[in-house]
Amino acid sequence: MIKTKTRGNLVVISGPSGAGKGSVIQGVLQKYPHYWLSVSATSRPIRGNDIPDVTYYFISKEEFETKIEEGYFLEYTNYVGNYYGTPKEFIQQKLDEGIDVILEIEIEGASNIRKMLPDALCIFIMPPSLGELKRRLINRKTDSKEKIMGRFQTAYNEINEVTKYNYVIVNDVLEEAIEKVEAIVQAANCRVDRIEEIYINSLEEEMHEFLIDKEFDNEIKDIRKSEMK
DSSP states (O other), X not given: OEEEOOOOOEEEEEOOTTSOHHHHHHHHHHHOTTEEEEOOEEOSOOOTTOOBTTTBEEOOHHHHHHHXXXXXXXXXEEETTEEEEEEOTTHHHXXXXXXXXXXXXXXXXXXXXXHHOTTOEEEEEEOSOHHHHHHHHHHHOOSOHHHHHHHHHHHHHHHTTGGGSSEEEEOSSHHHHHHHHHHHHHHHHXXXXXXXXXXXXXXXXXXXXXXXXXXXXXXXXXXXXXXXX
């Protein structure tokens, strides 16, 4: 009876460093196969647990700036001295195919996406507490003390941006956070603005006509009974 749009959802996921947004995204991809992750490009150095072309497309700062001039990115930003950007390639194609696309991007990049694509589902991943956030940053063992403090200060400032997002998920229990992302997307699929057409098939029309005829017959019978009294 209702035909909905088959276009996929653009799911923008942000959050401070240490909130665990990467773990949430990987959990969503593993559990729900209808998502496609758009891999961002970055000029930051590769870390120990990074997988090139999976975690990010790692390119030099000079190459990144060249691609900016070429219009290669849907959006880009400079975060803690490193460039991050979303390549345009494939995103529109995947959405048109009805595939839900996930973008993991920084706060500024998410703001740019919202301006260009206001129907994007913007989700902010929040740590359960600042104490837990600090513990996670320290346990990474990939940054110096100064770098950790810089990330912590940046994260503190970023948390104040949460009200600019559509949804917030506190990543305390990872499995629950994963399920909440899926719940948000499925709820979005039920929005009225996704209705493309409302139709009645032939069987429904026959039933409707039958019910109207029966109702009309009953009304006539009632009228005749009242006239005979």
